[in-house]
Amino acid sequence: MSETFDTDILIIGGGASGLAAAIEAGRRGSKVILLEQAAELGGMMNWCVGTVSAVNTPGQKQLGISDTTQAHFEDLATHAGSLAPRDNLALRRVLTDNSTDMMNWLLDLGIVFAPPMIDPPQRVARMHNVVPSSQSFAFHMARACKAAGVDIRLGTGCESLIEENGRVVGAMAKRASGTDCYVARQGVIRATGDYSGAADLKAAFGKPDVGDVEPVAATSTGDGYRFGMALGGTVANGDIIRGPIMRFVPPRETNFIQKLPPYRIVGHAISWAMRMLPQFILRPFLMKFLTTVLGPSPELFKAGAVLINEQGQRFTDELRSPAASVAKQPGKNAYIVFDQTLATKFSGWPNFVSTAPGIAYAYIDDYRRCRKDIFHSADSIEQLAQQLKMPPTELAAALRHYNESERGERAPIAQGPFYALGPVRSYVVFTDGGLRVTDRLEVLRENGSVIDGLYAVGSTGQGGVLLEGHGHHLGWAFVSGRLAAACATSPRR
């Protein structure tokens, strides 16, 4: 049965920016309904490493770091490098001017961060890493929504926007038992994430070759762009698509540490431990918190590791952007195969297997201890092949061929035991195009006029601002979500 619901503010999407907007609008006294298509809140935010960059924070002050919004603004251009001329400077200013307030707001919600770290070429340490994990964000933001009286409806996907006399006044959304009409008096805020999972949009914005490369976050269906464009909105920087990028598959099972509720006290205990405890106690513990997809270092391949598909075949030159060919392999899976000589080399600084939040760099032993699901070793190549369920003769032939005629200057794979890390898969991690918006997050038509009643935030409303370096995507999502809610609840006169 179809119903009609009315509200002041309708928020579509319950990830980083949508939750931020909902809390803000609810706290300002508006009636708020938030629609989330998935069965749980968080979206791509749940996949995050959890870095947030901000200046003049309590964390910086504790370390005696002096920083300014202007320095942050300038450093973002350095991060962007050759892309910098394409940046939206007005929105960059919005981001940097509001980062201090945003961080204080996150801390007030109960979210805990480790002391800030340097993220070169940023000039000072302003990258804050959430602890115990990125699950903290949705957990504490959902609590704040509840306290602010926000009506959250999970499993409810928006299907279209309703426009009347040039103004967006609501949306149609589908739940299991029917499609309902939502009428919003003050405005509709699109917070539906990016288009990393939308083959049509990736192709339309200039990268047809990544159309069938899977996203990390399956919730990134690109709906906000389609609906915005249908009303005359346009997309800035749509061709900036982060992928294909190779990543280890995420852990299949949740361990007991990941099941700990991310209460403030747990976060403070871990933050304390990170400052006080020796690395050998801390490393295995912090590695167990990782739920996201980590990327193998290209140095592994330069040192002689090879990529092998499920059929035991080497299928690409690992030194020439191999991620695209990983996506074309059977099952889209590959394994990084190497020998004891390389394993010894990648056991300590400066040769790391991947970066890893909390411990900075992860080495072979970190993977051996904490990622048993993707760590494989055997005394012989044949035994390794059996573990990986690939034909032993194929793997042996592939490695022989590599050693004898393909490796060039790279080390041979000859000294047992033999190792494989994987599966690795190729992903579009995220996309950086966004609907063009004003500095109040109102969606713009191609002719520069505002679509009344429609706001876009987070990735959907990225508006051409470049978010290079770590911790700026979440920063933009939180800042833009809060600002749109403030603007929608106090519209222009």
Ligand SMILES: Cc1cc2nc3c(=O)[nH]c(=O)nc-3n(C[C@H](O)[C@H](O)[C@H](O)COP(=O)(O)OP(=O)(O)OC[C@H]3O[C@@H](n4cnc5c(N)ncnc54)[C@H](O)[C@@H]3O)c2cc1C
């Ligand atoms: C592996 C990984 C690590 C990352 N690490 C970091 C990091 O450490 N720091 C950082 O700053 N950024 C990081 N990011 C990027 C960051 O996660 C995103 O930029 C951020 O979550 C975007 O917020 P958002 O609100 O725009 O979208 P999301 O957080 O993805 O939320 C969008 C929500 O909208 C919902 N939705 C979509 N369509 C509809 C519809 N039609 N109806 C209803 N609901 C809908 C989705 O289900 C989803 O829940 C990372 C991304 C990845 C993939």
